[in-house]
Amino acid sequence: MGITRIVVLLYLLSSLCQAATLTSSSHSSNPNRTDLEAAIEDMRAKSFYGFAILLQMLNATTQLALRDITFFIPRDAQLSNISIAVGRLEAFVFSHFIAMPLQFSDLIRFPTGSMVPSGVHNRMIRVHNHGRAHFLVNNAEVTVPNVCATHTVKCHGVNRVIDYGHANLAS
Template sequence: MMRNLFLFVAPLFFFLHTTLAAPAPEPQPHPILRQNNQTTDLGSAISDMRRQSYNGFVILLHVLNDTNLFKNAEVTFLMPSDSDLSKADMSQEDLQTFILRHTIPAWLMINHMLRFPNQTLVPSSLPDRMFTITKSGGSGIFVNNARVVDPNICQNSRISCHGISDVITFTRDFFPTAKLPPEMLSPVRGRITSSRH
């Protein structure tokens, strides 16, 4: 009888031992944002942002949660550090405005900005706000008050992003649109064209 019990228990013990001792399968990574089961450009950009520890900006994009805002658009994000974001005065109501005032409605890598004449005006994604791109010798490139400290973080076809030294401020409440050429008053896409070289 003991032998029969042993013959029953031994395979059961072996099965439980190998099953419990086997490592649990690792969870598969999932893209943050999906569209038609394909990773979007925004999802790819968010992954690049996370790799460089711009987690605060990633959280803002997730809280905004409007994937159509940048769908099929070429944009450049100007991302303050987590520390600078923690000091920024923002509320849920103006989160979209905050993101748009840190966005250029065009795909601009750092080499594009380096080719601009000093003090070039570039539209922001807000209709009445303009960025001033300043080249400051050994200090690098400034967008308004913020220096570009981590250029070319995002490495995909539609979205460029750069880490900046501060939250963007504007010297005026608005830019008089009457003085802007018509091409700068058109919708977000097409306001700036940049060659991809």
Template sequence: MILTSATMRSIFLTISPLFFFLLTILASTVTEPRPTPILIRHDNQSSDLVSAISDMRRESYYGFVTLLHILNDTDFFRSQEITFLMPNDEDISQADMTRESLETFILRHAIPAWLMINHMVRFPNKTLVPCSIPDRMFTITKSGGSGLFVNNARIVSPNICQNSRISCHGISNVITFNEDSFPKGRLSPKMLSSRINSSRH
């Protein structure tokens, strides 16, 4: 059977819409899926977290961002002000961590209050502030020309995060705790709150 040019043209016009429709369907199935937003929250802190993570990335604290991303399903800092103390990527890569201890690592590097550097420098030397791990305290030490220390770690990049609920500072080391971090005479929450809030005025 010999197809005339008119017959072939008719077949092409019939098939071509179906062909382009199939191409469209195929293209939609092979496109990259949209990435899941990091740290989705159903409260007002969601936008603060997105903003804070953007600020962390801008200053190349990718390791800390990765830890927060892995802990996407946690809510330990939900609905509260917080200050993150962030070691650099090299220090994080050398830290002794397991998947189960990631949350503890973040909590060991978090103050349950919003503290910018100008708040912290107003504290008296050796001020104790709460850690996000219960019954542990950070010691804020002023060391003259060496700057401000939180326990063993010096603040090297202050005020990285610029929003009203999440503050973050780059630090020189992974934070460790000594005997002073577990005070025998425990400060009451009221005293701690008063000490932190007094720095804002």
């Protein structure tokens, strides 16, 4: 009877350890999943499918590590109104981010007129800060703040494709 108890106890202990391992791995982030992949999932969850697809296409064709950034992501309706040449995909996506991971509460601290470098060399994003209800980056108003908020990638939905004036980065 003593050996049976030990076997049962070892079985229960083994089962308990396996359950604890499975629980902890399901609650922790997948170590193979990047912050960018998590951000893409967040975009999809909030119906920003078009930009999520563009990021997946870019991620599949480049070895770029998109981290420590804030994306300004247009809605699908705005993306459907433009055409993006395959060779311009990177420039288009890069024109919609800044190289700082900022929550909306951080963004609204920028005073109106602040110039922040975009992900495209020599392209600046001008901040127009009229409070939480009316915050613009160039011509695009932030309408859905904090779409994604991983550690290194933040995203905010905007009501249009960011315009840089005469230089069109889409075509």
